[in-house]
Amino acid sequence: MIVIDFETTGLSPAYGDRATEIAAVRVEDGRIVDRYQSLMNPQRSIPSFITQLTGITNAMVRKAPPAAQVMAEVADFVGDQPLVAHNASFDSKFWDSELNRIGRCRQQPFVCSMLIARRVLPQAPSYKLGVLVDFAGLPRAARAHRALADAEMAAELICHLQRELMQRFQLAQVSHDLLQAIQRRPKSQLDACVRRLIAAQCAAA
């Protein structure tokens, strides 16, 4: 699976916001095995408070490759692998919007590491990416709010959540399909839901 993270000019592509940076990390067997990262030219200005948050300036993206070129490259890097993002409702909007601009569309589903964390780590003090990484004792990336650092932290988090589920339910692996199936189930039904899904998979095998 591939974990992605966007930096953008704002919160909503429907209101004209564009991506300024994307990172994608490939995860296999619980570890990061490959990375893609690039700034991109959004063809609009970045608000100052976004620059304060991310460190990405108008001068940086002015020199960056066009969004169309970057999105074509990252879409090829991702291929048909299933996707993960932290608060995926945000990244999926920009992924779909930027892909549509180059005449491509997403085929695969997203899993949201925030929704999974809410179910697997109900005792966490908050579900911000950095807080969850600290709470789980995972390595903290050097520069938060840059795409590659955040994608790597989200990748470490989803691997941790998979390990937690493997341990809790004595599983050899936790697939993207299983994560997708449980991410919107009520917390109170998590145990019963996972056991039912595992039984169904065993019966089908």
Add this chain to the structure above:
DNA sequence: TGCCAGGCCCTCTTTAGGGCCTT
């Protein structure tokens, strides 16, 4: 330049409201 969203989830709820999370 600064504004813009929207789905999830809890509760003093369900004929609703508001905080969280992403940039």
